[in-house]
Amino acid sequence: MGKIFETPLYPYERSPDQDAGVPVRHPVVVIGAGPIGLGAAIDLAQQDIPVVVLDDNDKVSFGSRAICFAKRPLEILDRLGCGQPMVDKGEVWNTGKVFFDERQVYAFDLLAEEGHKRPAFINLQQYYFEEYMIHRLRELQAQGKPVELRGGNKVSAIGQHDDHVTLEIDTPEGPYNIEADWLIACDGANSPTRKMLGLDFVGRVFEDNFLIADVIMEADFPTERWFWFDPPFNRGQSALLHKQPDNVWRIDFQIGWDIERDEELKPENIDKRLRAMLGEDIRYELEWSSIYTFQCRRMEEFRKGRVLFAGDAAHQVSPFGARGANSGLQDTDNLAWKLKLVIEGKAPEALLDTYSAERVYGADENILNSTRSTDFITPKSEISRIFRNAVLDLAEEYEFARPLVNSGRLSVPCIYDGSALNGPDAPDLPRRTRTGAPAVDAPLADGWLIDRLGDRFQLLAINCEAPDVVEEGGIAIETLHLSATPEIVERYLGDAESAVYLLRPDQHVAARWTAFDEGAIRAALKTATAQGDA
Amino acid sequence: MPGLNTAPNIANADDFYAALLALHEGHSKEESDAINARLILILANHIGDGEILKQALEAARKDMP
Numbered sequence: 232m233g234k235i236f237e238t239p240l241y242p243y244e245r246s247p248d249q250d251a252g253v254p255v256r257h258p259v260v261v262i263g264a265g266p267i268g269l270g271a272a273i274d275l276a277q278q279d280i281p282v283v284v285l286d287d288n289d290k291v292s293f294g295s296r297a298i299c300f301a302k303r304p305l306e307i308l309d310r311l312g313c314g315q316p317m318v319d320k321g322e323v324w325n326t327g328k329v330f331f332d333e334r335q336v337y338a339f340d341l342l343a344e345e346g347h348k349r350p351a352f353i354n355l356q357q358y359y360f361e362e363y364m365i366h367r368l369r370e371l372q373a374q375g376k377p378v379e380l381r382g383g384n385k386v387s388a389i390g391q392h393d394d395h396v397t398l399e400i401d402t403p404e405g406p407y408n409i410e411a412d413w414l415i416a417c418d419g420a421n422s423p424t425r426k427m428l429g430l431d432f433v434g435r436v437f438e439d440n441f442l443i444a445d446v447i448m449e450a451d452f453p454t455e456r457w458f459w460f461d462p463p464f465n466r467g468q469s470a471l472l473h474k475q476p477d478n479v480w481r482i483d484f485q486i487g488w489d490i491e492r493d494e495e496l497k498p499e500n501i502d503k504r505l506r507a508m509l510g511e512d513i514r515y516e517l518e519w520s521s522i523y524t525f526q527c528r529r530m531e532e533f534r535k536g537r538v539l540f541a542g543d544a545a546h547q548v549s550p551f552g553a554r555g556a557n558s559g560l561q562d563t564d565n566l567a568w569k570l571k572l573v574i575e576g577k578a579p580e581a582l583l584d585t586y587s588a589e590r591v592y593g594a595d596e597n598i599l600n601s602t603r604s605t606d607f608i609t610p611k612s613e614i615s616r617i618f619r620n621a622v623l624d625l626a627e628e629y630e631f632a633r634p635l636v637n638s639g640r641l642s643v644p645c646i647y648d649g650s651a652l653n654g655p656d657a658p659d660l661p662r663r664t665r666t667g668a669p670a671v672d673a674p675l676a677d678g679w680l681i682d683r684l685g686d687r688f689q690l691l692a693i694n695c696e697a698p699d700v701v702e703e704g705g706i707a708i709e710t711l712h713l714s715a716t717p718e719i720v721e722r723y724l725g726d727a728e729s730a731v732y733l734l735r736p737d738q739h740v741a742a743r744w745t746a747f748d749e750g751a752i753r754a755a756l757k758t759a760t761a762q763g764d765a
Numbered sequence: 766m767p768g769l770n771t772a773p774n775i776a777n778a779d780d781f782y783a784a785l786l787a788l789h790e791g792h793s794k795e796e797s798d799a800i801n802a803r804l805i806l807i808l809a810n811h812i813g814d815g816e817i818l819k820q821a822l823e824a825a826r827k828d829m830p
């Protein structure tokens with residue numbers, strides 16, 4: 232039918248590794264070419280770290296799965312060189328509406344603040360998202376960057392050693408072995424790597440099912456997120472309608488725990504649900520449908536020796552809040568620069584333990600939020616349903632009840648409060664850019680602040696002198712002087728006279744001060760690369 | 766220390782108690798449950814202070830686990 236997700240984009244090809252006498256050693260191997268594995272590979276390759284990606288498949292995500300992508304991941308994707316096509320293709324949206332029974336009880340605006348390059352959210356099918364990442368990977372290859380994508384390569388066994396990992400790989404032409412100094416497992420929620428290493432994946436399964444249908448239809452609903460609690464067309468349950476590009480509409484029906492899966496998935500039964508919801512005379516084509524049980528689980532640690540876990544392999548959340556792919560991209564954003572410094576011998580391996588610590592913290596935040604949303608959407612007991620309905624009843628008339636309505640707390644960037652990599656904070660400076668937070672974008676005279684940041688340590692100097700470069704232990708810190716425009720004052724300076732920020736290669740604030748102090752900057756760089764004397 | 770006020774604070778306690786019962790009169794158990802839930806949310810919002818709410822939740826728990 233020529234859908235992008237039915238087209239092989241990286242078909243199996245024989246690799247010279249398969250004919251080598253002894254297993255070939257690679258600096259980094261990534262398992263999985265989903266959004267997170269591709270993100271890891273692009274990040275490393277564009278910084279000249281050789282990387283091989285293995286995937287048992289050769290296509291992008293079958294059907295859409297993820298649709299909502301948040302501002303912070305879009306900024307990360309800009310750093311990876313593939314944010315623009317996603318934003319160009321995506322549907323920007325700002326408004327959400329909540330319905331209870333037959334009434335609209337409340338509408339919210341994401342209140343996107345002015346002065347940012349990227350919007351709060353776009354909707355884009357996961358298959359486009361992955362396709363654009365593959366384009367970017369091909370572009371890097373064309374530039375001679377060291378990255379390989381091997382389709383039809385299924386990892387079947389993993390051996391762990393002190394200083395490397397061995398992999399056994401099945402292909403259509405039989406098995407072969409390779410070795411990796413470092414392995415990044417991005418092999419999804421059912422992670423075979425996790426299972427092969429015998430690692431736990433602990434958490435909760437919610438006793439409920441959701442029927443997801445992506446339909447192509449000409450409809451004049453606005454580009455808004457519509458969420459129903461207990462609507463006439465799906466009594467006692469919830470439903471969601473959200474627009475994607477190409478006139479594809481995401482529709483979710485909560486359908487309860489005791490269901491006949493195969494029955495529910497029959498097109499004639501999906502058709503009944505769609506007509507009850509959207510009207511008897513709708514014309515549509517069903518692009519993709521599936522039934523999910525949602526779970527919130529994570530690994531205890533995301534590092535096991537030479538193996539690093541990222542994305543759904545490391546943590547799984549229910550989709551309310553759009554925190555899956557959005558948080559997975561924050562994993563590899565956190566990991567890539569650390570792995571690069573360790574590979575180059577500029578930081579100790581202990582830096583990789585902080586990958587686990589920081590992203591476990593991020594995963595817990597996501598799990599907490601999506602567990603709370605799921606508890607609101609699927610009340611666990613009679614009394615929780617009574618309170619849920621009371622909140623919805625009150626929300627229509629009383630403003631106070633609206634913040635209690637929880638149809639998904641949408642993904643926001645993680646702030647690494649309390650991380651071992653954090654240097655000093657200056658409490659007089661604005662709270663939103665505190666130590667641990669990702670840089671907040673702002674317009675500059677000739678572009679956007681966010682486009683000037685990343686891939687190296689940097690100093691932001693506002694209203695003060697600082698040398699162009701400070702070097703410490705082979706790591707260069709480059710200075711960016713910023714003029715005190717209203718946005719810079721509001722986001723970085725506050726009431727202070729001057730400010731100096733040390734930023735990590737992932738654009739997070741490592742430390743900040745109200746004046747330049749070279750000794751303090753050197754000490755903070757050591758702390759930020761796990762070389763502190765703690 | 767400002768905390769949960771557990772001293773008598775309702776000027777006319779008998780009137781309030783009667784009004785509370787009147788609110789529920791003629792309603793089914795299900796309707797009354799809904800009324801109670803709304804009332805708790807309205808009062809909690811009026812109090813607002815997280816520390817006092819926490820103490821109120823604890824006081825309501827009594828000696829149950």
Ligand SMILES: Cc1cc2nc3c(=O)[nH]c(=O)nc-3n(C[C@H](O)[C@H](O)[C@H](O)COP(=O)(O)OP(=O)(O)OC[C@H]3O[C@@H](n4cnc5c(N)ncnc54)[C@H](O)[C@@H]3O)c2cc1C
Nearest residue numbers: 263265266267287297298299386418419542543555556557
């Ligand atoms: C209905 C639904 C809606 C969602 N909505 C959103 C949303 O709006 N926003 C959001 O951010 N997230 C959303 N998500 C979550 C999002 O889809 C996932 O978080 C994301 O796909 C995770 O990416 P990943 O790369 O970690 O894993 P995956 O996408 O699962 O990729 C894993 C890859 O590993 C490969 N693989 C597995 N085993 C092997 C092996 N042995 N050898 C080689 N390769 C292997 C697989 O072929 C696959 O390509 C949603 C999910 C669902 C189900």
